[in-house]
Amino acid sequence: MTDSGSEDLSNEPPIIFYKHRPEWDDVTPVPQDDGPNPIVAIAYSELFQDVHDYFRAVLKSGEKSERALQLTDDALDLNPANYTVWQYRREILKHLEKDLQEELTYVRGVIERNAKNYQVWHHRRVIVEWLQDPSHELELTEAILSRDDKNYHAWEHRQWVIRTFKLYDNELEYVDRLLTEDIRNNSAWNQRYFVLNNTSNFPADIIDREILYTIAKIKKVTNNESAWNYLRGVLERSDYGICENSVVKQFCEDLYASGNRSPYLLGFMVEMCEEQIEKGAGDSFYNLEQAVRLCDSLAKEYDTVRKEYWNYIARCLTNKRNSHCNNGSSKALIEEMNSAASDGTIVTSVDE
Structure with a gap:
């Protein structure tokens, strides 16, 4: 004006x-x-x-x-x-x-100029609810995400409309296109999990398919935190946790043997060791000694920014009676680390 x-x-x-x-x-x-x-x-x-x-x-x-x-x-x-x-x-x-269709046209123009404004998206949602017409929403959010694939408001609106009007059918294809364009797109990985979580409840065949899908992506970019997090999330929906799937174990062992030292690979292997230790079923590869070696490598060479964190995890695994380690707290801390890496903050110490 x-x-x-x-x-x-x-x-x-x-x-x-x-x-x-x-x-x-x-x-x-x-x-x-x-x-x-x-x-x-x-x-x-x-x-x-x-x-x-x-x-x-x-x-x-x-x-x-x-x-x-x-x-x-x-x-x-x-x-x-x-x-x-x-x-x-x-x-x-x-x-x-x-005419509320005219209002949708109006608010689309406002969204295109103010795509990160909560109130604009909220207004759009109310009008769609009044009309019970979601026919323009996937195209709109796709257009906004094509400019900014991390736009939280667009993703939130897309998930709302998919969940409310049961529009899951072609969403995995859309997500796959996004991951083909940018394999590190954390929002697309999250959307893939959202779709499967709301449509399949992760039966064994879906878990096996997603493991192979994710491993193929990790092979392309091993330093991709998003894919490792997705793999972890899929395995946690299984009956056997993250350390009992033979395909994943072999993949990690082969990657490690090839000389790959991605901090996400090493951190994942630490979790596999911890799960075996907690089950009292440590083997010749996933055991306490291996976990401590991995933590030491991470602290000294491959993830030095979180040196204190990895030293702490090593101490916890060595002394399970430490009050910080009861009830699976080190897994919670690993999740905290992953969150910290995503939003830019740094975990420097977890000692009291």
Whole structure:
């Protein structure tokens, strides 16, 4: 929006302030009340003040009209995160019995300009619920994700619409395309798990298929944390945990024997050792001595940023009576480490 006092460099006509519009003469604007002594007064532009003063007046009077709807357009153009404006817009839409397909077109435009705005996506969801029509949602989210494949709001909306309207059929194909484009796309790996978790409950044949699928991806990029996390998640849905699948064990052993020292491979093998130790079934490869060696390698060479963490895990595995290690706490800490690696934070110490 450009105000009427600025030079118009576009083909659009200049914005006329509401206070200068004859059709709004019957409305007394309501200024924002920040109290007598605001600590940090925000320097709103004249245009922002004008639009919101009139919006407050309409909200106060309860007017639900075409001009009030247009007023919400202007208010949301200035601040698309304003929940009150969106809520009142929905009340106007219902009152005027507006064409909600047109509203979907409108809100798509707002989303395309503000794709990381929660309130915009929430409004979209409400309109879809009112219409009970999800026919545009997968295409919309795919378009947004093609620009930013980590957009949380788009993924959340996509999962909501798939779950609500049972649109699972072609989602694995879409996910596979994303992983072909970017094998490290953590959001796509998460979506794959979401689909299978909601459609299959991971029977043995699906687990076997997903193990082979994930191993094939890991072979392409062994330093891909997302794939290792997915493999762990699939194995944890099995009856035998992460250390009893012969295909996975052989894959890890072969990868290790080839000289690969991905920290995600080594960390995964530490977990396999721990699971065997807890079962009292350590073998010639997955045992306490191997776990300590792996932790030492991680701490000193392959994951030095988490040196203290790996030293701690080695101590826990050596002394299972340590209070920090009871009830599978080291597995919980491994999950914490994975989370930390994803969001950029660093686990430096876990000692009390």
